[in-house]
Amino acid sequence: xxxxxxxxxxxxxxxxxxxxxxxxxxxxxxxxxxxxxxxxxxxxxxxxxxxxxxxxxxxxxxxxxxxxxxxxxxxxxxxxxxxxxxxxxxxxxxxxxxxxxxxxxxxxxxxxxxxxxxxxxxxxxxxxxxxxxxxxxxxxxxxxxxxxxxxxxxxxxxxxxx
Numbered sequence: 001x002x003x004x005x006x007x008x009x010x011x012x013x014x015x016x017x018x019x020x021x022x023x024x025x026x027x028x029x030x031x032x033x034x035x036x037x038x039x040x041x042x043x044x045x046x047x048x049x050x051x052x053x054x055x056x057x058x059x060x061x062x063x064x065x066x067x068x069x070x071x072x073x074x075x076x077x078x079x080x081x082x083x084x085x086x087x088x089x090x091x092x093x094x095x096x097x098x099x100x101x102x103x104x105x106x107x108x109x110x111x112x113x114x115x116x117x118x119x120x121x122x123x124x125x126x127x128x129x130x131x132x133x134x135x136x137x138x139x140x141x142x143x144x145x146x147x148x149x150x151x152x153x154x155x156x157x158x159x160x161x162x
Contacts, residue, residue: 036148037156042091043126043144044155045082051125056090057082094124095139099132 048054060081100107103115119132128142145156 037145038148039143039145040084041140041143042084042087044146044153045084045087046153047155050127052091052094053087055125056087059090060086091124091126091140095130098122098124 043050043053045053045056048057065081065086099112099116099119102119103111116132116137117134121129121131124130124139126140126142128140130139132139146153147156148154
């Protein structure tokens with residue numbers, strides 16, 4: 001007995017608007033023809049049980065962020081203001097601000113590096129370990145596994161995976 005499988009690999013950036021940017025996906029997802037699974041370096045932007053995600057969404061809602069003037073043709077209107085990219089930017093800004101707070105007012109390049117390397121373990125509201133040190137310049141080691149469904153991105157498994 002021979003079992004035949006068909007696979008097709010297509011690179012797809014995990015954005016909130018993947019289906020809008022690649023419209024051919026919607027009908028194939030609706031019909032169950034394809035399974036799209038990817039990893040992200042931030043949690044699902046809809047998971048408000050994670051404090052950082054909840055804080056991020058409040059900030060997006062408060063400031064009603066839009067694309068800067070002059071970017072694109074002005075016609076694109078995303079279906080959601082939230083996405084993996086802006087959540088990653090929010091996480092990076094949060095980490096940067098934590099180092100600035102530790103550094104204090106006398107900021108130099110050297111003092112910033114020293115403050116970052118002295119952070120140790122700290123919590124930014126991700127629900128996973130966060131740490132900087134002299135030998136550790138990457139704050140988070142987790143990835144989140146998500147699947148694109150007809151309804152949008154959904155987490156796979158219990159959340160963060162090492």
